[in-house]
Amino acid sequence: MIRNYIKIALRNILRYKASSMINVSGLAIGLCSVILIALFIQDELQYDQFFEDSAQIFRVNVEGKMGENEFYAGYTPPPAGAKLVNNFPEIESYTRIFRPGVNVLQNSDDQEKQFNEDNIFAVDANFLELLSYPLAKGDPKTCLAETNSIVITPQVAKKYFGEADPMGKILLYGEDKSPMKVTGVLHDLEDLPASVKFDILVPVENFGVVNYFNWSWVWLNMVTYVKVTEQAAANPGLVQHLESQFSEMLRVQAADAFKRIGQPYEEFLEKGNKWDFHMQPLADIHLHSGDIVSSITEHNNIKNLYIFGIIALFIIILACVNFMNLATAQSSRRTKEIGIRKVLGSARSQLIRQFLTEAALFSFIATMLAVLLTILFLPVFNEIAGKSIGLQNLIAPEIWMLILGLALVTAVLAGVYPAFYLTSFAPVNILKGGIGKNFKSRFIRNELVVFQFIIAIALIISTIIVYTQLDYANSRDLGYDRENIIILNNTEKLGAAEEAFRQEIAALPQIKSTTISSNVFTKGAFGDFYVPETNEPGETVSQDLALSSYLVDDRFIETLDLKLKEGRGFERRFNDSLSVVINETAARQIGWENPLGKTIRYPGGQQESYTVVGVLKDFNVQSLHTPIEPFALFSKSSQSYTSPTSYITVKLNPGNPQRTIQAIEAKWQEFQANVPFEYSFLDEDLAAAYVTDRRLAKLFGIFTSLAIFVACLGLFGLVAFTAQQRTKEIGIRKVVGAGVTDIVRLLSVDFIKLVCIAVIIASPLAWYGMSRWLQDFAYRIDIAWWMFALAGSFALMIALLTVSFQAVKAAVANPVKSLRTE
Structure with a gap:
């Protein structure tokens, strides 16, 4: 009997090639997406598990x-x-x-x-x-x-x-x-x-x-x-x-x-x-260290795994829903087959097994195709995700158990509704062509379309928000100039000749300014705590002040174009060894309304006190994931602390920097031939802080595109089903003068309404989810109405194109042929 079921299933697959191809491709794309996401999650969960004990x-x-x-x-x-x-x-x-x-x-x-x-x-x-x-x-x-x-x-x-x-x-x-x-x-x-x-x-x-x-x-x-x-x-x-x-x-x-x-x-x-x-x-450590500072640890966020796991679940559900819609869309082609088989004595259970066998066969073919697609696209996926997942991961027992489980679950989910739905009607109703025309059937199919587009639209909104946040991170004013800035690394290796080297390169024609500092943005900072002091009667400070700081020369503020809110920076005409320039956040935390002239004392060492000579407007030392903290600049002549690192920051005039870099390298070889020359661009160093976020955005974009494609396959199936049901109506309307535009409008309006309903439901869900994601950024965008409008418009446009394809096909059909359809 099973052999007979398989034979009939294969005949139906070959008979309806276009529908079968859509069914298989939808399931294969869904399964491939789930396998890739599973490999990604498996790799993340394996971190540090290989260590003994x-x-x-x-x-x-x-x-x-x-x-x-x-x-x-x-x-x-x-x-x-x-x-x-x-x-x-x-x-x-x-x-x-x-x-x-x-x-x-x-x-x-x-x-x-x-x-x-x-x-x-x-x-x-x-x-x-x-x-x-x-x-x-x-x-x-x-x-x-x-x-x-x-x-x-x-x-x-x-x-x-x-x-x-x-x-x-x-x-x-x-x-x-x-x-x-x-x-x-x-x-x-x-x-x-x-x-x-x-x-x-x-x-x-x-x-x-x-x-x-x-x-x-x-x-x-x-x-x-x-x-x-x-x-x-x-x-x-x-x-x-x-x-x-x-x-x-x-x-x-x-x-x-x-x-x-x-x-x-x-x-x-x-x-x-x-x-x-x-x-x-x-x-x-790898997945649960979002708030833990560590420069040597490769971190991810467990939230990202939850997000991708939910996306995988949604995509496979979309693929199964597509199968249901496409199966019901084909039902009018097989009504006579079902009716005749019932008249000839076939039990409903036999018909159910027939349809479940077809679903299992589709699932098996789709699974094999999904595995081939996974092998084909795994190198591209690795490049985007920053992974090195190999084929050995694909043949791991847990992955194959997942693949086989998905194939089984997909066969059941995709086949159970069509099997029970198509076999539920009496033979007389089937042969009269009344299948699928009742309100309950239409309501269920409409629910499925709305569900599909809720998922697709929520993913579109999320992708827009992710990319907008990354664009904000790249374009936000960080409080300093990051264009045409080169950072020369390891300049502490120059020793006492560091200043002489700086003067040499400062004379090069393309160089606008240079500065020496113990650290520079994205390269860490020295942290310690200080005791704020006050000379104002009745004014007290009860809290210690934790400060991150750099040791800098008198050109640092000018070279990086930091903005002074009040006071001055370090100047050669002053002895600034006991001076300090703080940022607005430091002054605010201390509670100073007029910080100039106030002092902070270092409780260690020689108990030095440093006088505030300037207040800088706040600037971001690290990425936007990190909030602005109290920060200070001490003069390089300061006795507060010594630093094992030093950097020279070079500000170039606009133009081609390569010739200038070669000139700087030549000077380096004159001063320190034993240490290789190294440099980086500040804007590239800043961009590196968002590598994980950009990978997340790319993966979001890819899986969102796949979800949209799979959702459109479902919509395509439902439009085909509707067009088949209304073949005679379309033919009559064309005979009495309806044009192609009228027919397209007739078939499109109901589906556009469904997509609008999906937009209304998906918007608050996406808002909630992305509000949680944005909490990982200390400085973030506001979720605006236009993001939902853009996502909704895009979804409507995609849906309209999908519907129009089938609608136009039905509208241009010969009305004589339509009226003869039984």
Whole structure:
């Protein structure tokens, strides 16, 4: 019997080629979209799962509050790991990461093999034991035991040693060319689902700054991972209890460090400040760190996975709805077949099995086609999504279970309604041609069309909002000039010759101005807290002020075109070593109405006080994801702090910059031939902060387009069904003088009404969803009425084109043939 069902199904597929092609293509596109989204979600969920004992590993984060500023960071002070192990038996071990910044690496046997390396991690000797990154060569227990050891990736090995075996070879590290012996080679980390990736590992003992700050509990430049016991890992309540004891440990351990910087810990807490540790499971870092500051971690947002999961669900439902509509559209072609088979004694159950078999066959063919489409488009999808998903992911058991499950569910969802609907009528009604003309049938089909376009329009609105927000991020006035600005990196390597080099390049004809600073926008900042002071009678300041800051020269404000609200910037004619320029947010948080002349005191060091000589209008230091925080510029002659990094910012006159860059590079070679020249454009650095958002927007656009296409297939099917039902009516209207336009209007009006209903329902749903998404941006657009109007107009236009195609086809048909139709 099954064989007979399949034979009849194949005959019907071949008989109605156009409808069958639409059915199969709609299901295939829907299934392909779901498979691609599933591969994306699977890849995201796998992050950090490959580590041995990953369930026992946690990252230690710091939650802090200073004055009005609160932060949550994936960093700790240097002594945190050791103290946690010593104080809590539930914590077995720890390991740390310190990022030393850019350093030069050179092949000891080939001086031409010299490069700047910025993805270097200084780590504890047990790093590869606790975090089991795969090693191709070397022993994870010993490869970082010696101070002069270095572990590299295959890409680094090839860059310095070609195809030769790198083990035991020597690399010269840093400006002092310290010899480092290659003791390990990692497997390729590029495709590894790890939230932290690197190129080079060296022992942290090589960096005196870490040892120097081993007393500090506020120098947050280490990433610390701890491994807890199996019992603790299996009991979330025990981990929470463990965390609750950290605050008491900090009261004891951090007291001397806070006293040393002029801020007694108890007094610090009494002011309403906070300094506490939390443990974050390793597996949560990639997807659950939206509010946690970390420059070394590859983050995504779990919300994005929910969004794409919902899109996948919607697309497959749209594809199934299409099948239902197209099946009912074909019903008039098969009414006689059904009626005759019923008259000849076929049971309804046999007919239901026949139609379910056809749906299963369609689903099987569509699934095979979907898999082929996935293989074909996977490289393009990887490029857009920034992934490296391979075919091995496609053959993973869970993916094939999903594919088979989708094929089964699709067959049932797509076939059950037509099967029960087409077989529900009495033979006499079927043979009279009354099938599908009752109100209930029309109502169900109309509901399905509205449902399809609710989804499509909601996705269109969401895509418009995503692209508008990204355009806003790219075009918003950040408070400074970002055009024709070049950032020269690693200029601290010039040492005492940095100023002389700046003067040399400043004389080049295409250069408008230059400036030296410890940091620059998108390149991080120094953070510390200060005590605001006042000389006004009766005026008090009760809160500390957390400040991010740069050390700059007297040309910084001019070169970046920062706007002064009041006061002045740094000037050569003044001794500004004890001056500070703050932004509006800093003045507002302190509560100063007239900040000029006021002072802020650094509680550590020599207790220096800095006089406010200027107030800058607020500007964005990072991306629009980050709110504007209290910020300050200190003079490079300041004694507030020293910085390990330095940058020269160059403002060019408009024109072709390449010749100027070549001239700057030539000057660099004169001053520092041992360090490769590196630069970047400021606008490109800013754009890099939105890479994830742009990928999200592209994926949104692609899947929205697919959803619209699939929805239009459903509409196409319903118009075809309606045109078939009204064949005689159309013929009569044409005979009595109706034109093509009249017929098109007749068939289009009802469907346009359905799309309008979908616009009304989809708009608040899209508004709610995108309002939640926009909360991830500190500075965001307002959702405007025109976005809904544009989406609605676009949906109406697409629907009208789809309807018009079938309507025109019906309108130009020969009325004589229409009137003879039975």
